[in-house]
Amino acid sequence: MATKELPFSGEYMHDEEAPTKCVGQKKGGWTTFPFVTVSLLGLSIAVAGWMTNLIVYLIQKFNIKNIHATEIYNVVNGCTCFFPIVGAIIADSFVGNFFVILVSSILSLLGLVLLTLTATLDSLRPRDCKGDLETCEAPSQFQLAILFSAITLVSIGSGGTRFTLATMGADQFDKTKDQGTFFNWFFFTFYLATVIGITAIVYIEDNVSWGVGYILCLAINAIGLTIFICGKRYYRHIKPCGSPFTSLARVIVATIRKKKMVLSSESKDYYYGRIDETMFNAIIGPTSSFRFLNRAAMKTEGDAQQEGKLTESWSLCTVQHVEDFKSLIKIFPLWSTSIFLSTPIAIQMSLMVLQALTMDRHVGPHFSIPSSSFLVFTLLFTAISLSIFDRLLFPMWKKLTRRPMTPLLRLGIGHVLNIVGMAGSALVESRRLHVVRTHNLTHQPNSAAPMSALWLVAPLAIVGVGEAFHFPGQVALYYQEFPTSLKSTATAMISLVIAVAFYLSTALINLTQKITGWLPDNINEGRIDNVFWMLVILGVINFGYYITCAMLYKYNNVENAEQISETVTEA
Template identity: 55%
Template sequence: MWSTVPSILSQLLELSWRTLSSVLSMWFQSLHSSLYCHLRPHCETGSSLCHGPSKLQLAVVYFGITLASIGLGVVRFILATLGANQFDNPQDQASFFNWFFFTFYAACVVSSIGIVYVEDNISWGLGFGICAVFNFLGLIIFLAGNRFYRHDKAGGSPYTSLARVIVAAVRKRKVLISSESKDYHHEINDGDNKSIDTMPKRSFGFLNHGAMKTEGDVNPDGSIAKPWRLCSVQQVEDLKTLIRIFPLWASTVFLAIPIAIQNNMTVLQALAMDRHLGSDFKIPVGSITIVVLISSATFVALLDRFLYPNWKNLTGRSLTPIQKIGTGHVFNILSMAISAVMESKRLKTAHENHLQGQQGGTAAVVPMLALWLFPQLIGVGIGEAFHFPGNVSLYYQEFPVSMKSMATSMISIVIRVAFYVSATMVDLTRSVTG
């Protein structure tokens, strides 16, 4: 949940500190991995029992993981917001999000192959060290472009203003709602020191009580005298926007849960299938899901360069974020259907070869190539190429200005919730079916 850090600091300063946090995390992990190889206790001669790591070693590991979580949660999505803020045209912002996700997926592919190879065949310390170097280079490149960025003015926590709306509305619940704009408090524009007198919308009308002015709420200069008793119309509308978008966010959780379940089940399927490519190469079971990353990176680029421009030329209008999300839903449904067909085929093959009920070992491997899993993984990748950038673009467009950083992090919360729910569902299914 570190991705929802309040925007008390400027995005640039926050991003710099969190990138440094990520660098330090990789440095700690690299140092620990290198030293642990020399300091770890050896197993007793003639015994299979080995002493575990010391409390200090565990503390270093957990500290490094904590730093990495803080850095990753903030950097990934503040960077997305900062990049989108450089553009005024929504189409340019959507294109930026596409290439942001392309870079993300491509980097995941490189790290999943290259870094994992280094850690498996050379050393964990070198693998983490390479990550630390690239994190540091990224920080240097980012800071080098500082003078070219469009900077946002640092503000207070947006969560406080949302809480103020609720508290003020409850405290003024007995105040009669007015139909006159002058009876509501309006924010003063910093540019011309004038307020924009607009009426609050009728939807979620109870919240409008929070912007109603009563005696003693406003200072002579027009500022708010009692922050927890009066808020502006804009703050009320900001909260309403979040309430309206919540059902869409919740529906995305249901989209992500099958993806999370399939991600786990695909690994288990691959373990029980023939993973050989030719006579010499065998696909590592942990690398099977790289197909999703490659598919996503490829189709994000194809969509941005070919499909979206051609669609606009043919129809005269661009695909909306909602349409992209809906298309992603369709591809995920198709992927789940393909997955069900493949699993039925795998179980049938296992039954024909009398392999059902066997646990582990080579005897339990079904004579069916793991390549049959690729279509469902490619389908998931295509779906992600549509709905992940679409979700981020939608939230960025719809969220209040003060909460843009949170907007780009909403998809991260969706993924985390989906993986927790999927784990619970898998455990529940196992306990019921045995």
Template identity: 50%
Template sequence: MEIDKILHSGDAEDPKSASTSSIPKKGGWITLPFILAMVTGISLAYGGLVSNLIVYLIQEFNVKSISAAKIFNVVNGCVSIFPVAGAIIADSYLGCYSVVWISSLISSLGMLLISLTAAFSKLRPPHCENGSNLCRSPSEFQFAVLYISLALASIGMAGTRFTVGPMGANQFDKPKYQGIFFNWYIFVMYISTAVCSTAIVYIQDNVSWAWGFGICFAGNVIGLVLFLAGSGFYHRIKPHGSPFASLGRVIVAATRKRNLLLSLKSEDYCQDHRNMTFIMPTKFFRFLNRAALKTEGDAELAGSIRKSWRLCTVKEVEDFKSLIKMLPLWSSALLVAVPLVIQLSMVIIQALTMDRHIGAHFKIPAGTMPVFISISTCITIFFLDRLLFPVWEKFTHRPITTLQRVGIGHLLDVLSMAVLALVEAKRLKTVQLHNIEGHDNAVVPMSVFWLVPSLALAGIGEAFHFPGHISFYYQEFPASLKSTSTAVVALSIGIGFYMGNALIDLVRKTTDWLPDNINRGRLDNVYWLITILGGLNFCYFLGCACLYKYQNVENSTDASVNEK
């Protein structure tokens, strides 16, 4: 499957570290149930927390709708940004196993506190009816408990969700088996997300918030216990130092030698001891070449580096340059994340003001709406992998490139926001027609299913650009940084959540489009603004993609692009 090639983040670990001695080898399929138990538990905890968080803050903590959306973005941003820190800690100090169980323990504590806020009324402000002017804000103590629980849950989930995948892949020697593991890994994550967006959200809305969060807490704990129960079976790879240390050494060494003249002889540059040939550093960012320029006292006679913060190998310099070349494309991913995060938060607020009934007795929870993105993404990935991509390759005699996939996803995201803007304009006209704009977030007689087309388009776009981004970075990152290549994608999403908050603040300060009562605002104008920004970003991406030259052409499915 295409997903096999996309998500081999487990290949980043050093395969030479696998034991070949007489000691019985660990790892293999016996570890699969224990690792998938952890994936299930942490996915239930994450989905149960974020799927209905906005509704919980509004209904139980009397937080205004826009403020609730901003808190939601901060939580998701933390879960997406902190995986980079988790990857560094795992590679440098503790290893994947320790990071996974420690992070899961932290997230369990966070979910326990969240469950307590739902169970004990003293940890929440008095309940008030929707639209009432007598609502009391939470006390400082109540806010403190809430924020501490959200912080613990976010940090713990970030450290677990994006570290357990590589650890699972490390249990297998063959890429084929690693691919099978990732199929199950992705499947379990999506199934858990769907369960949270439907069953858990329904329990939270219709039975009890305490029961809903409590089930997620129990899932987190059970997953952790089962994961630890398999400790004796895991193949653990020892930490081999931070992959970012060499990047720092390149900058420091080049700065220290900034006054030296560059040599035109390859033998004057420090070479990788595994490479028997002399290679010249490229002319791109020539300033950095000084980091590999040998001077007296830098290296010993045997060729080993004596002062690593003064002399680097040509390979280390070129690895650093390859990251610089990818920065423009990575920056374009930030404005792809912004529409998605705005959509995730604002759609839930819209759903609260729309008719969510199916029949006379069943009412769709507002927090369930993002499930349409997940469903659309799953269906589209299967369709692309089994039908569209094979047909494309048959008729064009070349596979679709990773950047082509990303570009299609960009365009679909822009289209999704345009459709959402049109739907919101219709909703506001309905508000005016029934003269209910004076009522705080009153329910509009308009079906919530009007939001589904834009959510489906967003899911289709995600099926294109998200795997495309992961595949691109995994393919193009230096071998020493493969383990953190997928974390770069998570980092762009995390920054996108905070950029979304900044955009909300800017809009609220400069316009009247986003009042707490969206029935009085112009949320459609916000969507049109994001549509325009997304269109400009798409043009920027096209320019960056056209100028980019693939680094690992010999191993790339995109090699044909560079052969034109």
């Protein structure tokens, strides 16, 4: 919303004449809840079912080399985390949430049809490999075109529904309490669907048939889409009324246009939006940080007018919009530290699948854990830790310190645990390589070392506990510090962090493979442990960078920090 500064304070009040969302017909409410959550359940199971096991599918069915498969997997993960930002911008600015979700679900469905065809038609994939990948038949250009077309469609589709469905569900309610309850059920449903996809669907793909597994994903996606469409008559449709990003872009353009102007120290020389002229003398002007941006709000004779009054344009912005832009600049260094926090996790996720493929995954005489299903341990320990923290750790911390744990402190603890988790992965890999060499399996890539894959659980658990600290910490920090007009974007910024991290992890793996011998296609001949130790070093450097940023950072909304921190923790 457009905002104004209150007299004698640094706070801003909302301009009710300039809403950020326009409500269409008055519907919504709890009637829509089953349609939204069941749709989410179906779409999320389908996504987890095909994406979690993608590395194994590329290696076993398309004869793609191990490290190249991990790079493709990381790019796909990056896309599914980046597209929610694109979908949110399109929904907020142009067509609304319902249309974005509908089109995205259809694209996902079409992608799954192609993916299912690659698994069921022999002509759409190379012949199965019986020996070393070096001597196997490579996929043809046509086969790769179909495969990557399928992956592109399902990536766009899954990314376009993830956060947009959450926003649309929250838009169905008027009360903040109801919205909070919806979000609790939303995340519970999302995690439940992810666990089902990672375990049940992946098990079917590994032990029954890839075709059957993908057909199940296709059917579940179709059911979710059908249920979502059935609820159309009950949804409250929010009409898009423009994006807040336009206002921020205006700040940049207006600052450039007025770059030669001399800054004024008088509050009356700045534009505050629709406000009574008699209040100018009582208003505090723009802040002194990043003073050059204040030019965007300075009034000049050539500024556009409407009905005899100044109006916003690409040459004139409100003081609030300038301050909003400044707050984003200030938080950017902290946001960037989270990229290098998530990058090691992305690399660990992909390399862990390769490790599990070369280890004993049996639990008892008759059951073998699919290699991709080990990712569920991170989810489980994150969920368990969140419950323990909410009921025990955070109340105890508040009792001892008389204040809730701040977002910056949670992020710091998450950094430390992430470093410890990477060190744990390095130690496990060192032991695995020792077992491989002891049993002369170095040149046998398809042979499983006589070492239980359950050794992988410990570092995954540590990383999961770390996520329980830094993931809510990021939500709290961004929600607390982002401008009011960008609260929806604030939570989506986490998705952008993860997207960039997956892209960066792909580049880092590729660079490591080119300049070292640590990542050959036969990991028994490589040194993945050195890769993890490299991540430990990068983590320590990034932690130092984070500490510096945290010490220099000043909260924008320090008076509300404790209240918001508690609210996010309880949610």
